[in-house]
Amino acid sequence: MKKFALAILALSLLLGAAIPAAWAAELTTEQKFEALKKQGILVGMGDGNPRLYELMTREQFAQVLHRLLELPNATGKPTYSDVLKGRWSFDEIEAVTEAGLMVGTAPRKFSPAATVTVEQLASVLVRAYGSPAGAATVSGKVSNWARMSVGAALNNGFIASRSDYTAGATRGVLVDAVYAYFVKTQQSPLNVRSVEPITNQAVKINLLQRAETVDASLFLLQDSQGTSIPVYQAMLGGDGMYVILTTGTQAEARKHYVYVGGKAWEFTSTRSDTAKPLITGLTKSANRTYVLTFSEQLDQASAANPSNYSLSNGLKLKTLQLSADKMSVVFTTTTQSEGVRYYLTVKNVKDAAGNAMDTRSDLSFNGTNDDTKPKVSSVQINPSATLSVRFSEKVDPQLAIQTGRYKIDKGLSVLKAVIDGEGRTVTLTTSAQKDATVYTLTVSGIPDAAGNVMDTQTNLLFGGIANPVLPIRLQSISAIDENTVEIVFADRALTDSDIAKLNFVVLQDNGANISMSGWSRYVQRKAGSDRTVTVQIRTSGEANPRLFSPGHYYLGRVTGVESLLTDEGKNDMKFGGTVTSNEAPFVTKAVALSRSSVKVFFSEPVKNVNETSFAIQEQEGPAVAIDYDELNNTGAVVTEVILRLKDSLSPGKVYAMTFKQGVTDAAGWNGLKLKNGGSDFNVLFTGI
Known part of the structure; x- marks a missing residue:
């Protein structure tokens, strides 16, 4: 979107x-x-x-x-x-x-x-x-x-x-x-507590909950007269609980409105001649080269004075320069020690009006002499038409997900960028692609973890997919009995290939890791649903084990389904145990269709159905011979079967059907119910 x-x-x-x-x-x-x-x-x-x-x-x-x-x-x-x-x-x-x-x-x-x-x-x-x-x-x-x-x-x-x-x-x-x-369904909205002006070019957004990333495009600024003011930069505070916006010049002492997630937050701008300059960011631009960003334009003499800057642990400034727009200071350092945290102190820097900043001593960075720039090592189009961009090393996660750093030709837009847990692969979602079309991707401005910014890479080619396999999302996992779970998916139907490749594992029981070594799984569609499967599990020693106990909670993981969303653990889900046992399959009823045929209904999908597994006898009368079953396929999974009889049924007579070994559940692990206590299990029906 x-x-x-x-x-x-x-x-x-x-x-x-x-x-x-x-x-x-x-x-x-x-x-x-x-x-x-x-x-x-x-x-x-x-x-x-x-x-x-x-x-x-x-x-x-x-x-x-x-x-x-x-x-x-x-x-x-x-x-x-x-x-x-x-x-x-x-x-x-x-x-x-x-x-x-x-x-x-x-x-x-x-x-x-x-x-x-x-x-x-x-x-x-x-x-x-x-x-x-x-x-x-x-x-x-x-x-x-x-x-x-x-x-x-x-x-x-x-x-x-x-x-x-x-x-x-x-x-x-x-x-x-x-x-x-x-x-x-947009980028996670910020939970704003309040908005306060800092200068007539800086606004502080205080948050109720910690944010991980921000982007300037999330904010819009307008004054009470309807004039729009540009938001140049959004910097997240060190604790993630506030955001500093660097904006165009705001009219003094006038009501302004910051739009965040559809809400307008009101504040009155400050008077520019009394506002102190603020440091809004410290970033690394190259090996041992850093950029200090300020909230407003600075006085040349104080901003370029080395005595106003000092570093801890013996590190020294080598060069110091005020940028052309007078909004930032670029400095380089002497050789750093790997892994050492250095603190920067800045004082006495003034704005153009002569207001001196408050001293800052909390700015820091980790020392490194890594000067290797990251590169795009591969670009791969996925069946879902998303694009996987793989980097040569870990990259800055906040900058790597900014869509503006990726450009595609022929009018294709990058709508969303998501980085994986490893920090090396970014998945891009694009606007609709065209069939039989080759696109060129350009990637620029993304630094590695050490701050080295990549050189712009272009001529990264991929072919468009006009009819992508839609992503599918895990919606729920629930235990329907002690060794069977029901898994529901959202967003699209499951294909036969999805069913064949689906894998389900149980990772934890009450938070403790468990092993599924020796466990087997049987996956089948749920009747009447194209987005639901059941997974029956057995162990090497038991066909009908008690795995999911009441009072316990379990962590399950689903894999193997084409285009299943897996980022941030979306394919993992907790579910509770149950007191419900996995009953053996049984015949629920038998119905005479004619004098020579009987239809048999099962409690669940079964296989290995054969006429030899059934016996029919008239109550207080002779046995009725069964000729054959119409299914004639012991490998088929069914919920009913028609038996053809050699002997004829008599209208109004009551018959009892009993059962022998052979028929099993769909997994082939549990046989048909044969006994009811000490007696044969039977189902009665009336001849016609």
Whole structure:
């Protein structure tokens, strides 16, 4: 998705000075509509009016989902008889259907002009977001099937609480929900506590929670007269609890608004002639070369005076120079000792107005004589159309994820950059690629851990993938009995190849590492679902072991599925044990279909089905001979079978079916139930 800051920028320019006076203001539904409209996610009706109070149709919802999630167009035959290729919403409806987000209202019927209820809206957005975990309590009127999804939508802020969730959803409800979803799925929002001015070119953003990274594009600044002020730089404080923004010159003593994650935070700018200069950053630009960045322009004499700078542990300055824009000081040092932490003290540096800075002695860097620059060692296109950029060594994680450091030709944009745990591979998500097209990637400005900045590399080639394998996300793992887990995935259906290659391991039991040496797994699809599998486990010594005990929690990991999201442990998940045992498969019922055939139903999928595993006898009468089973395939996994009889059944007579060894569960590990206590297990049925 496009950066949300761009939407807010467009909105702020549109609204001009009409900004709420509250110190942290929420956008109205109309303002949210304008922001999403600028992103191309929402459009007005034919006359441009948003018509927020009109009910939303299913095809309008499909159109919004298509744009919000940037879904690829479907390529197969039309799914619905009431949505033909000539209809304006054909591509959008086929795309959301293929993605599994919306389904028909009847066989081959989509009902495009029908309205959408609030609970249907909530269910689709929760399905798109991924997990209903942590659902809120629902007190209003809601259908049983939608209760969990509505609770999750409330918990995630997609919808507001109401008395009736079965009511139709207006376009205004859609706008609020899509806006909340859009903000939530962007770069993790900063949890802002307050905003305070430092100088008329610097603003401090105080946080409630520690942040790991920031980017200047997350912030927008505007004064009370509607004038936009550029944000040049965003520097995260050493403890991660505040951000210093370096901005263009702010008008003195005027109200200003910083937009962060869709909220406007108000402050009044300082008077420039009394503000002290501040150090906003210390970075390494080359071997033993560092850049001190200040909040405003500096006085040449004091900034270039070596006596105003000192280093600990015997390290000396070699050169010192004020930059051309007078906003930063570049210095080099003598030879450093590897691994030694050096502290820099800066004092008496003045701004252009003569205000002297407060002394700083907390700036530090680790000594190193490493002068080897990082390089891109490989570029690989993945089946999901993401691009893996591998570096020759660990790189700076904060700079490596800045999308502006990657450029691709032929109009392809880099939308997102994620670095792996090792710190050497960055995965790029791009805009839609074209088939049969060669692209050129250019990478620049990324330093290694020692601060050595790479030389710009270009001519990094890769071929486009127009129909990528969509990423798939692990949604849940749950124990359904003592040795079987159910695994649910989100975002796309599982292929046969995914099932064949899926691997599941249990890493921990109550936080302690465990070994699965000697364990075997049997993976199969769950009937009626294209995103769920069951994994049955046995040990080398026991076919039906007690593995997942009640009161215990376990850590499981899933691998092998094509394009499964694995960064930051997304393929790891905890699940609880259960008291439910893995019962042997058994026959649930037998039904006479005719005088010469009986249909048998099993409690779970089974295999090794053969007529020799069954016996039929009339109660207080003779045995009935079985001729053959219609399946005639002992390797097939089935839930029912039809037995053909040599002898005829008598209408109204009661028959007992008993069982012999042979039939097993789908894994082949547990045999069919034969006994009920000391007696043969039997199922009764009546002849016809």
